[in-house]
Amino acid sequence: MISLQNLRKWLNERLDWDDLIAFSREKAVPLHRLSYWYFLGGITLFLFVIQVLTGILLLLYYRPGANEAFESVQYIMTQVQFGWLIRSIHSWSANLMIFFAFAHMFSVLFLKAYRKPRELTWVSGVILLFLVMGFGFSGYLLPWNTLAFFATKVGTDIAGQVPGIGKPVMIFLRGGEEVTGATLTRFFGFHVAILPGLMTLVIFVHLLLVQRTGISVPPKVEMEWKANPNAKREMKFFPNFLLRELMAWYVALGALGVLAAILPWNLGTKADPFSSAPAGIKPEWYFLFMFQTLKLIPAKVWFIDGEVVGVLLFAGIGMLWLLLPFFESDDPSCTKRWITGLAVFALAYMAGMSLYGQLAK
Amino acid sequence: MTLAKTDPDRENPSDPRSPSLARRRFAEILLGSGFLVTAVAFVYPVLRYLIPPKASDLGSDSVLAGRVGELKPNSGKIFRFGSRPGLLVRTARGEYRAMSAICTHLSCTVQYRQDLHEVWCACHNGLYDLNGRNISGPPPRPLETFEVQVSGEDIYVRRRRET
Amino acid sequence: MDSWQNRSLRRTNNCGRAQSKPWRKRRQADAVLAAELLPTGTARATSVVFCFVVFLLFLSPPSYAQTKDSCLDCHSALPDPLGVSREKFGSDIHKQRGLTCSSCHGGDPTNDDPDKAMSRQAGWKGKIDRKQVPALCGRCHSDPSFMRQFNPTLRTDQLSQYETSVHGKRLAAGDTRVAVCTDCHSVHDLRVPSDPASTVNPLNVANTCARCHADPNYMSGYKIPTNQFAEYNKSVHYQAQVVRGDMSAPTCPTCHGNHGATPPGLASVTNVCSTCHVFQAQLFDSSPHKEPFVSAGLPGCVTCHGNHGIVHPTDAFIGTGSQAVCTECHTEGDIGYAIAAKINQQLVQLTTAIGGAEQILDSAERSGMEVSEAKLDLGQAKDALIKARVTIHGFNLNRVEADIKPGLESAAKDYDAGRKALAERNYRRLGLGVSLVAIALVLVGLRMYIKQIEG
Numbered sequence: 001m002i003s004l005q006n007l008r009k010w011l012n013e014r015l016d017w018d019d020l021i022a023f024s025r026e027k028a029v030p031l032h033r034l035s036y037w038y039f040l041g042g043i044t045l046f047l048f049v050i051q052v053l054t055g056i057l058l059l060l061y062y063r064p065g066a067n068e069a070f071e072s073v074q075y076i077m078t079q080v081q082f083g084w085l086i087r088s089i090h091s092w093s094a095n096l097m098i099f100f101a102f103a104h105m106f107s108v109l110f111l112k113a114y115r116k117p118r119e120l121t122w123v124s125g126v127i128l129l130f131l132v133m134g135f136g137f138s139g140y141l142l143p144w145n146t147l148a149f150f151a152t153k154v155g156t157d158i159a160g161q162v163p164g165i166g167k168p169v170m171i172f173l174r175g176g177e178e179v180t181g182a183t184l185t186r187f188f189g190f191h192v193a194i195l196p197g198l199m200t201l202v203i204f205v206h207l208l209l210v211q212r213t214g215i216s217v218p219p220k221v222e223m224e225w226k227a228n229p230n231a232k233r234e235m236k237f238f239p240n241f242l243l244r245e246l247m248a249w250y251v252a253l254g255a256l257g258v259l260a261a262i263l264p265w266n267l268g269t270k271a272d273p274f275s276s277a278p279a280g281i282k283p284e285w286y287f288l289f290m291f292q293t294l295k296l297i298p299a300k301v302w303f304i305d306g307e308v309v310g311v312l313l314f315a316g317i318g319m320l321w322l323l324l325p326f327f328e329s330d331d332p333s334c335t336k337r338w339i340t341g342l343a344v345f346a347l348a349y350m351a352g353m354s355l356y357g358q359l360a361k
Numbered sequence: 362m363t364l365a366k367t368d369p370d371r372e373n374p375s376d377p378r379s380p381s382l383a384r385r386r387f388a389e390i391l392l393g394s395g396f397l398v399t400a401v402a403f404v405y406p407v408l409r410y411l412i413p414p415k416a417s418d419l420g421s422d423s424v425l426a427g428r429v430g431e432l433k434p435n436s437g438k439i440f441r442f443g444s445r446p447g448l449l450v451r452t453a454r455g456e457y458r459a460m461s462a463i464c465t466h467l468s469c470t471v472q473y474r475q476d477l478h479e480v481w482c483a484c485h486n487g488l489y490d491l492n493g494r495n496i497s498g499p500p501p502r503p504l505e506t507f508e509v510q511v512s513g514e515d516i517y518v519r520r521r522r523e524t
Numbered sequence: 525m526d527s528w529q530n531r532s533l534r535r536t537n538n539c540g541r542a543q544s545k546p547w548r549k550r551r552q553a554d555a556v557l558a559a560e561l562l563p564t565g566t567a568r569a570t571s572v573v574f575c576f577v578v579f580l581l582f583l584s585p586p587s588y589a590q591t592k593d594s595c596l597d598c599h600s601a602l603p604d605p606l607g608v609s610r611e612k613f614g615s616d617i618h619k620q621r622g623l624t625c626s627s628c629h630g631g632d633p634t635n636d637d638p639d640k641a642m643s644r645q646a647g648w649k650g651k652i653d654r655k656q657v658p659a660l661c662g663r664c665h666s667d668p669s670f671m672r673q674f675n676p677t678l679r680t681d682q683l684s685q686y687e688t689s690v691h692g693k694r695l696a697a698g699d700t701r702v703a704v705c706t707d708c709h710s711v712h713d714l715r716v717p718s719d720p721a722s723t724v725n726p727l728n729v730a731n732t733c734a735r736c737h738a739d740p741n742y743m744s745g746y747k748i749p750t751n752q753f754a755e756y757n758k759s760v761h762y763q764a765q766v767v768r769g770d771m772s773a774p775t776c777p778t779c780h781g782n783h784g785a786t787p788p789g790l791a792s793v794t795n796v797c798s799t800c801h802v803f804q805a806q807l808f809d810s811s812p813h814k815e816p817f818v819s820a821g822l823p824g825c826v827t828c829h830g831n832h833g834i835v836h837p838t839d840a841f842i843g844t845g846s847q848a849v850c851t852e853c854h855t856e857g858d859i860g861y862a863i864a865a866k867i868n869q870q871l872v873q874l875t876t877a878i879g880g881a882e883q884i885l886d887s888a889e890r891s892g893m894e895v896s897e898a899k900l901d902l903g904q905a906k907d908a909l910i911k912a913r914v915t916i917h918g919f920n921l922n923r924v925e926a927d928i929k930p931g932l933e934s935a936a937k938d939y940d941a942g943r944k945a946l947a948e949r950n951y952r953r954l955g956l957g958v959s960l961v962a963i964a965l966v967l968v969g970l971r972m973y974i975k976q977i978e979g
Binding site for chain 1: 891892894896952953955956959960963964966967970971973974977978
Binding site: 381384385387388389391392393394395396398399402441444445446467468469470483484485486498499501 | 803903904968969972977
């Protein structure tokens with residue numbers, strides 16, 4: 001007779017995973033008034049899984065290629081049973097995932113979870129954020145509509161502004177000098193093969209590191225608990241925290257359903273490379289703050305081109321962002337206040353600029 | 362929602378506190394049925410999605426306009442080209458011509474005139490030749506012509522490729 | 525090199541250049557002034573001297589080797605009205621074809637001496653009198669064997685046409701204020717009509733006619749209105765031709781003729797309109813209006829549509845409403861009044877039906893539903909409406925109804941499709957509601973379960 005117990009024994013004799021099971025039994029999540037923030041990472045991961053699943057389904061009908069892409073998406077939206085649902089969920093979940101990735105990053109920043117020994121977790125996380133934005137940029141082009149075409153043109157133009165390597169990078173991204181069907185094919189390759197592969201790898205590293213270092217605790221709480229060990233509160237991950245995460249994921253599912261049914265993602269008009277760009281073209285919201293900043297930089301700063309200054313500025317900030325943990329102190333009682341200040345400024349700046357970019361003509 | 366203290370060993374299934382046991386059972390049933398319904402609600406659309414629909418679209422660049430034998434020589438028919446009507450003509454000599462069926466004057470749908478061997482617009486008496494050129498009446502511009510490809514029994518019409 | 529030597533070198537190399545010799549400039553100015561102010565004989569003498577001086581001053585470099593044209597050498601530097609610049613004359617088609625000033629004005633262009641060049645012996649005609657202009661142009665342009673050398677397809681009946689025109693007749697009677705060839709075609713910079721800069725290019729010719737015909741002061745004394753150009757600019761023909769570039773739309777000469785310009789007679793104006801508006805004219809000719817209009821002396825199409833200021837008719841033109849033209853003649857109680865009302869009602873009905881279908885289809889599309897097939901089909905209803913708006917010229921209710929009916933059917937079908945699309949959208953929202961309920965169940969269940977296992 002095969003019972004769960006016997007099955008476990010059978011598998012253990014071959015996989016020898018008793019210590020792993022024991023570890024997962026022991027895995028605990030610290031409990032304090034800021035513990036709610038711990039959900040954000042899991043939600044991001046859940047949304048990524050949704051993306052992979054809906055993406056694979058879309059792959060069954062989507063055709064990359066300038067003369068077929070738009071029509072195939074139209075086909076999915078109108079002819080395929082529940083195609084509208086799958087596609088709208090994919091588009092909405094993409095945006096939600098990027099939002100939650102940013103939220104997760106900021107929560108880690110404010111809770112100072114990047115301190116020793118979790119520096120590498122932070123670095124892998126920032127890399128994940130860049131990959132996620134790459135997903136957004138490459139995926140946006142795939143329906144081959146007017147907005148996407150010109151947003152890609154502008155975006156890759158900006159990438160080409162970097163002195164020295166900019167032009168080769170732009171040609172690499174575009175698959176040529178201009179945005180053409182070759183760009184579409186290339187972006188498709190990035191979006192369904194290269195980026196998913198890299199992403200899976202880095203997620204694996206990120207999660208492994210989280211398991212190894214455990215869940216971090218904010219500095220104040222850390223000090224409290226060091227002074228008073230009895231005050232320490234924890235919750236088992238399996239099944240208690242996981243059940244609560246499941247609730248959050250179901251809420252996310254419900255939200256996605258509502259968005260897909262009430263606000264279906266629109267198709268737009270097929271891209272025509274020979275027509276002129278529509279007025280007021282702007283990128284998706286997650287690039288707006290950078291785009292708006294570039295628009296505000298004067299045409300020439302000193303003797304350097306304004307856009308080059310902007311691009312280099314963001315590149316530099318990106319590098320610093322990656323290395324942020326290495327500026328922080330190990331002692332929870334004297335964490336660097338300027339990093340918190342920087343985090344507040346960054347959040348305010350990004351939110352403000354995005355709003356400005358959205359409302360500006 | 363409170364993140365309460367955990368102590369999984371406190372709950373003892375063999376404890377004869379039946380109300381809490383019943384409640385747990387109820388919670389389990391509710392949860393189980395909820396999972397089941399949501400699982401069905403997710404899996405059902407996916408399964409329907411996987412089944413290919415009947416209308417196999419080839420994209421608006423190339424359209425199946427008709428079948429060989431459908432059109433007699435010196436006749437024409439309207440077919441759907443993307444979101445607009447097109448005109449497929451079989452000339453008296455048997456060759457196929459395809460062009461947009463939207464008159465360039467005021468967008469009425471044109472037709473093939475067997476007696477005139479030309480394309481005619483009934484609204485204001487515009488005339489086009491079989492190359493789409495506007496030859497008489499108000500139309501200011503020719504009709505856009507399309508490429509015709511006969512593949513076996515099928516007649517495909519495609520937009521002229523840009524260089 | 526020594527600067528003094530420089531200067532002297534420059535001086536010798538600068539021979540002829542008036543800029544370094546200010547005293548020569550003064551003499552030029554004097555000569556010009558003299559030519560304008562002095563009576564003819566003295567002016568001629570001074571201008572002769574002046575021409576000689578100018579000729580020396582603007583000594584052409586040896587590389588400039590062209591046919592001798594002494595006329596232009598002087599006259600290109602003279603002010604109006606004697607001046608014809610090289611640039612201006614260069615655009616003239618006659619010059620490009622090898623004709624010279626003397627071809628029309630006579631004289632000897634090879635002679636630098638103005639006395640000899642512009643002499644009676646050399647055949648010099650001077651300024652051509654207005655009354656002589658048509659005959660002068662006609663000397664070549666009415667001669668087919670001569671014109672054949674240049675353009676075998678050019679017509680050669682312009683002069684005979686002109687003689688039948690109002691302009692031609694009045695000129696023969698002694699009125700020199702009417703248009704002659706040079707008034708419309710310009711002179712010395714005469715371009716072919718197909719040249720977009722030509723004064724008689726179809727796009728420009730209305731402006732040319734308006735130069736006189738829209739000038740009330742110039743036209744005072746003639747008993748015709750001067751508002752035609754203003755009216756035409758409001759018209760649908762102007763919109764088509766000048767704004768949209770549709771060269772098949774009419775301008776002044778299209779209806780009036782160009783060389784034989786005469787307003788079309790009352791009986792023949794319908795013929796003019798029917799050259800393009802074939803269906804409407806045919807329908808009108810077989811309609812109950814044809815006879816009454818002819819016997820009442822009404823000018824056919826113009827009665828309802830106007831002649832110059834023809835605006836785009838709306839459905840309100842026909843019927844019994846405030847903008848309708850029918851009520852000019854028809855009154856309540858007569859058959860025509862009733863039919864007009866019914867015809868208008870038909871048009872309005874179809875327009876409303878199309879509008880309704882479009883609205884619902886747009887709403888469905890905005891909600892994310894696929895309705896492109898129905899939208900395509902709606903084109904048929906729109907076609908029917910366009911046909912009906914032509915058919916009304918037969919003033920026959922049955923024929924109008926026959927055109928409107930299929931349009932109404934198509935619009936109704938497409939409205940239905942829109943309704944179905946909205947129903948599908950609502951069905952989807954219902955499905956969403958169901959799954960939300962299921963999700964809520966799960967959330968409640970999870971909550972209870974968590975509470976249970978945690979005590």
